[in-house]
Amino acid sequence: MPSTDDEFIALDGVEKVFDVRRKTGFLRRERRQVRAVDSLTFTVPRGEMVGYIGPNGAGKSTTIKMLTGILTPSAGRLRVAGIDPSRERARLAHRMGVVFGQRTTLWWDLPLIDSYRLMRRMYRIPDERYAANLARCVDLLELGDLLDVPVRQLSLGQRMRGDIAAALLHDPEVLYLDEPTIGLDIVSKVKVRGFLRELNAQLGTTVLLTTHDLTDIEQLCRRVMVIDHGRLMYDGELDGLHRAGGAAAERTLVVDFERELPPLDLGPELELDIGEGVRVVKVDGVRQWLAFPAGRSAAPLVARIAERYPLVDLSVREPDIESVIARMYARDTPVAP
Incomplete structure (x- = not known):
């Protein structure tokens, strides 16, 4: 069945169940079923960049393996670009790229450039296209000094950059990234993120x-999208995920003063402007962190501080996504975006 741009990736009631056997006695083994993915349904339009997050064991990697054809769903329907990955894996391979943070697609004992040359032959990439793609990846991912280095001698961060380049040499229409910035320093992370943004914007x-x-x-x-115990808990915009924490979610006002001050005492009258729940959560020299309810404006709080104290700088931080997700898991029920 051909795909549409609105349903480039489409899952409908997809499940994956594994049979697990464990030893229960000298000659006894118990067999049980583990449901890694449970009635998963979602679509991803062509050209979209989607975050797929959850705790360890939530079903993320299992989903990726089904999308690439490594695993076959136990139930449900799955299509990528109109292709059933498990039935036409070889055909789909020419249209997708995959990067697994803890595993490499590069040849361990060969120089990095030799891995790329082998991939050019495997994917039958035209010479001109291969040269252009390699040059772009080498430049943006800063691989020039690493091309003649055997893969086994690369650091984890260097290998990750090498793997990202390898996944893109054949111009895949869809790219699956599993922990693509693992092992990278801050500067390298910024470069990789910029590269991925450019890839998505320019090539779709x-x-x-x-x-x-x-x-x-x-x-x-x-x-x-947030997944837990194989179920989709949230699917929506990132801003909506922040709001999903409900009343328990808090924003943080970070304030820098001209001099060190004791924890701020803003007075009970502040409650008339912003309501209850404003508190100082941390003091470090001239900087103080104030938490306040996420659903309320920071303007009255900022105005009150500026009126009473020698203010130098301030910023507002949105609720920590990890905290929101933790509350979502605690509820164990899907959250509407």
Whole structure:
């Protein structure tokens, strides 16, 4: 069945159940079923960059493996670009790229450039296209000094950059990224994120990103899906995920003063402006952190501080995504965006 741009990736009631056997006695083994993915339904339009997050064991990697054809769903229907991945894996391979943070697609004992040359032959990439793609990746991912280095001698961060380049040499229409910034320093993370943004904007590559570094999600994705125990708990915009914490969610006002001050005493009259729940949560030299309800404006609080204290700088931080997700897991029920 052909795909539409609105349903480039489409899952409908997809499940994955594993049979697990464990030893219960000298000659006894118990067999039980583990449901890794449970009635998963969602679509991803062509060209969208989506964050796919959840705790360890939530079903993220299992989903990616079904999308790439490595695993076959136990039930439900799954299509990528109109292709059933498990039945036409070889055909789909030419249209997708995959990066697994803890595993490499590079040849361990060969120089990095030799891995790329082998991939050019495997994917039958035309010489001109291969040269252009390699040059772009080498430049943006800063791989020039690493091309003649055997893969086994690369650091984890260097290998990750090498793997990202390898996944893009054949111009895939969809890219699955599993922990793409693992092992990277701050500067390298910024470069990789910029590279992925450019890839998505210029080439329209569809990207499904799983990561424990939620800064990756915040800086790359407008849409985020949260999965837990194989079920989709949230699917919507990143801003909506912040609001999903409800009344328990808090924003943080970070204030820098001209001199060190004791924890601020803003007075009971502040409650008339912003309501209850404003409190100082941390003091470090001239900087103080104040928490206040996420659903309320920071303006009255900022005005009161500026009126009473020698203010130098301030910023407002949105609720921590990890905290919101933790509350979502505690509820164990899907949250509407």
